[in-house]
Amino acid sequence: MSAIVKCPACGARNRVDESTTKKPLCGKCQAPLMLQQTSVPIHLTDATFDNFIRKSHKPVLVDFWASWCAPCRLVAPVLESFAQSQHSIIVAKLDTEQNPLIASKFQVFSIPTLILFENGQEVKRITGALPLQALEAQLKPWIRVN
Numbered sequence: 001m002s003a004i005v006k007c008p009a010c011g012a013r014n015r016v017d018e019s020t021t022k023k024p025l026c027g028k029c030q031a032p033l034m035l036q037q038t039s040v041p042i043h044l045t046d047a048t049f050d051n052f053i054r055k056s057h058k059p060v061l062v063d064f065w066a067s068w069c070a071p072c073r074l075v076a077p078v079l080e081s082f083a084q085s086q087h088s089i090i091v092a093k094l095d096t097e098q099n100p101l102i103a104s105k106f107q108v109f110s111i112p113t114l115i116l117f118e119n120g121q122e123v124k125r126i127t128g129a130l131p132l133q134a135l136e137a138q139l140k141p142w143i144r145v146n
């Protein structure tokens, strides 16, 4: 069985073998593809981050987090709700323990830190956990209502 999966970053259509156990990547930009088009956050790594941020047609909100960080666990469901509540901003996560290069490149010293990237550039940074309404208010300029 194969399915056509639209790349969340560049919009390219990829044919993906659904029975594969490997994580599929976009043939055009190497961004991770999601077999089910769910709105859950995309997991980025040191290896995939740059390409994904640069090629994305939409702004990307990246949650810099770590497994030992209690406030990160508070912000995780907020981000999941945010990802589902709108389609203007792609929500992604980067585990700073597994991926220290990107975290240090963007000088993320405290977590959780949320950084919004537009056309590969940082345009907004939010430090600390916050409720959904506050997150939406901070990101309002980038949320398009259809």
Ligand SMILES: [Zn+2]
Pocket (backbone or CB within 6 Å): 007, 008, 009, 010, 011, 012, 026, 027, 028, 029, 030, 031, 055
């Ligand atoms: Zn792509």
